[in-house]
Amino acid sequence: MLRIGRREFIGGAASLAAGIAAAPLMAEPRKTKVVIVTCPDVIDRNRPVNTGALRRMFEAGIMRLSGRNDVADAWKTFITPADAVALADSGTWLLNVPEVVAEAARGILLASPQSVSVTYCSLDTQHPDWMAQMRAGVTGAGVPPEALDGAVYTIPSNFHRKRFTALVMTPTLKSHSIAGVSGVVKHFATMSRGGPAPHHPNAMETAGSVIIPEFGHMSHLVIVDALRFGELTRGPKYFQKSLIFGTDPVAADMVALDLFLEHNAPYGDLPPERHRVLADTRYHAGISDRSQIEVVRLTV
Amino acid sequence: MKFTSSVTAALIGLYVTGVFGQTLRLTDTAVAGVQRLLARTGNLKGWRRRGPPRLFTGDRVFDYMDGAGEIPKACGYRALGVEQFAAPGGAVVTAEVYDMGTPANAFGLVSMKRDPKARHIELDHRAEAGTGELVLWKGRFTFILYSDKLRGIKAEQLLPLARSMTSAIRERGALPDLLQYLPHAGYVQNSVKYFHTKPALDTIRFTEDGSFQLTPSTEAAAASYAGGVSLVVIRYPTAGAAGAALRALPPAPRRRPLFVVGHDRLIGAAWDRTDGRAARKMLDKLHSLLLKPGSPWPDA
Numbered sequence: 001m002l003r004i005g006r007r008e009f010i011g012g013a014a015s016l017a018a019g020i021a022a023a024p025l026m027a028e029p030r031k032t033k034v035v036i037v038t039c040p041d042v043i044d045r046n047r048p049v050n051t052g053a054l055r056r057m058f059e060a061g062i063m064r065l066s067g068r069n070d071v072a073d074a075w076k077t078f079i080t081p082a083d084a085v086a087l088a089d090s091g092t093w094l095l096n097v098p099e100v101v102a103e104a105a106r107g108i109l110l111a112s113p114q115s116v117s118v119t120y121c122s123l124d125t126q127h128p129d130w131m132a133q134m135r136a137g138v139t140g141a142g143v144p145p146e147a148l149d150g151a152v153y154t155i156p157s158n159f160h161r162k163r164f165t166a167l168v169m170t171p172t173l174k175s176h177s178i179a180g181v182s183g184v185v186k187h188f189a190t191m192s193r194g195g196p197a198p199h200h201p202n203a204m205e206t207a208g209s210v211i212i213p214e215f216g217h218m219s220h221l222v223i224v225d226a227l228r229f230g231e232l233t234r235g236p237k238y239f240q241k242s243l244i245f246g247t248d249p250v251a252a253d254m255v256a257l258d259l260f261l262e263h264n265a266p267y268g269d270l271p272p273e274r275h276r277v278l279a280d281t282r283y284h285a286g287i288s289d290r291s292q293i294e295v296v297r298l299t300v
Numbered sequence: 301m302k303f304t305s306s307v308t309a310a311l312i313g314l315y316v317t318g319v320f321g322q323t324l325r326l327t328d329t330a331v332a333g334v335q336r337l338l339a340r341t342g343n344l345k346g347w348r349r350r351g352p353p354r355l356f357t358g359d360r361v362f363d364y365m366d367g368a369g370e371i372p373k374a375c376g377y378r379a380l381g382v383e384q385f386a387a388p389g390g391a392v393v394t395a396e397v398y399d400m401g402t403p404a405n406a407f408g409l410v411s412m413k414r415d416p417k418a419r420h421i422e423l424d425h426r427a428e429a430g431t432g433e434l435v436l437w438k439g440r441f442t443f444i445l446y447s448d449k450l451r452g453i454k455a456e457q458l459l460p461l462a463r464s465m466t467s468a469i470r471e472r473g474a475l476p477d478l479l480q481y482l483p484h485a486g487y488v489q490n491s492v493k494y495f496h497t498k499p500a501l502d503t504i505r506f507t508e509d510g511s512f513q514l515t516p517s518t519e520a521a522a523a524s525y526a527g528g529v530s531l532v533v534i535r536y537p538t539a540g541a542a543g544a545a546l547r548a549l550p551p552a553p554r555r556r557p558l559f560v561v562g563h564d565r566l567i568g569a570a571w572d573r574t575d576g577r578a579a580r581k582m583l584d585k586l587h588s589l590l591l592k593p594g595s596p597w598p599d600a
Binding site: 091092093123126127128129155176177178179182190195196197200201202203204205232233234267268269270271 | 364367368370371392412433504
């Protein structure tokens with residue numbers, strides 16, 4: 001069996017996304033693509049989410065990331081019929097807009113995978129109103145109620161006990177009193193078998209260490225819910241009105257952080273880029289070098 | 301006494317690891333203390349309890365609040381009780397009650413949680429009254445009360461809940477005496493923070509190494525001053541420990557110089573946002589106070 005490192009894994013995924021045969025041992029690293037979709041009408045502080053606008057954002061993002069002109073084909077680029085998919089939400093520091101989880105579930109189902117589990121964070125149950133909205137949205141999208149599973153994304157988690165082959169996640173970004181700004185890489189640490197606590201020291205410098213060993217066997221589709229950015233656990237602070245799509249968790253997180261910092265500050269003196277960069281340079285879990293990330297900005 | 305499974309597990313853990321006697325009794329007392337305060341809310345007119353309280357000690361705090369648990373730990377927390385209520389009008393309110401062991405630590409947790417720019421009101425001590433959130437302390441207890449994000453209420457509407465618990469605490473509690481080593485002149489109101497270990501210091505001045513060798517038995521107070529200057533004073537258990545920490549300090553980066561003085565069990569440090577000139581000036585004042593502390597702080 002050919003073992004490949006993360007660089008090659010990412011390169012392969014990027015090639016697949018572009019509809020090109022995967023070439024694991026490329027001489028030149030291929031740029032990874034991250035797509036930012038923004039819609040001024042999707043949500044605002046005193047305005048609920050516009051589900052039609054949200055769907056257009058999802059469709060635009062997934063098609064541009066995949067290079068396909070058909071929404072179902074685009075989802076099939078990332079999810080195959082053989083896949084057992086885990087859809088992980090953002091957790092409780094800044095809960096997802098529930099409709100984002102529902103729309104991600106709907107997209108996954110378009111690809112007709114073998115199975116899908118909505119592995120919501122077990123701490124979400126502390127927010128019964130949100131749980132009810134998320135459950136209604138996800139089942140309304142066609143996910144059977146029994147596919148909602150709060151026993152996987154526990155802390156510490158049980159992802160390692162399951163046989164998922166594809167991971168779709170919808171993390172949010174917020175200022176964070178340990179990581180500076182939490183996002184995709186930190187989300188992996190939270191979802192790891194040991195939980196986030198062992199990774200807390202030094203602004204979560206080891207957060208990226210879990211990505212390859214624990215999640216490297218799965219394909220990754222990251223959809224950052226950047227409709228709003230948060231402040232600690234205090235909820236939404238800034239309405240960014242964007243979604244960010246990528247297959248490289250580190251690259252998606254770097255782009256998301258840059259977007260966050262345009263209008264928001266990290267917590268205190270904590271360096272938010274550090275654990276993201278180390279996820280690349282120390283743990284080889286993705287690309288943090290901005291010159292190797294192709295950022296596509298769309299407005300719908 | 302009835303415990304939740306989290307606390308039962310924690311107490312059993314103490315026995316298994318052979319930590320008998322004083323530690324167990326302290327934990328037991330702390331749990332009983334927060335339970336007793338939460339029970340005081342039972343007769344509050346118009347408020348309805350939504351379920352039994354959950355109780356946490358030690359690292360079980362991460363079961364409840366993930367990374368946010370590092371800050372109570374850095375401030376010396378002993379037990380946390382959490383309960384949800386339906387407020388008059390239906391909003392869901394969460395009450396977190398921390399037994400911090402000492403009034404100084406109770407202030408410390410408030411100091412780490414508050415935002416100096418937020419609105420503050422005078423209760424038993426100065427309290428932060430944010431949007432749908434009230435952060436206060438009395439005696440050895442810290443209270444964080446907040447409403448759900450979907451149907452938020454004003455901080456003032458949380459006062460009856462707060463008072464139902466704080467009225468049972470006889471001791472008002474004093475600010476940490478360590479604050480007397482910090483200058484009053486130029487102090488940015490509500491900026492002083494009090495803590496014990498590195499995760500808290502990292503939010504103020506991040507270091508990759510173990511600078512200052514903070515442990516649960518060290519005390520630290522840090523504050524912001526006019527001109528972008530930050531000061532920290534640290535008290536060690538012994539003069540030898542202070543000396544060792546001073547000798548172990550790595551050279552500060554040129555970009556952000558750190559100026560340090562020491563006396564007996566104390567270390568003081570200053571830095572600013574620019575070339576260090578303003579910090580150096582403040583260091584002289586700090587040094588004088590290390591030799592002869594100033595008057596007690598009325599409130600902070």
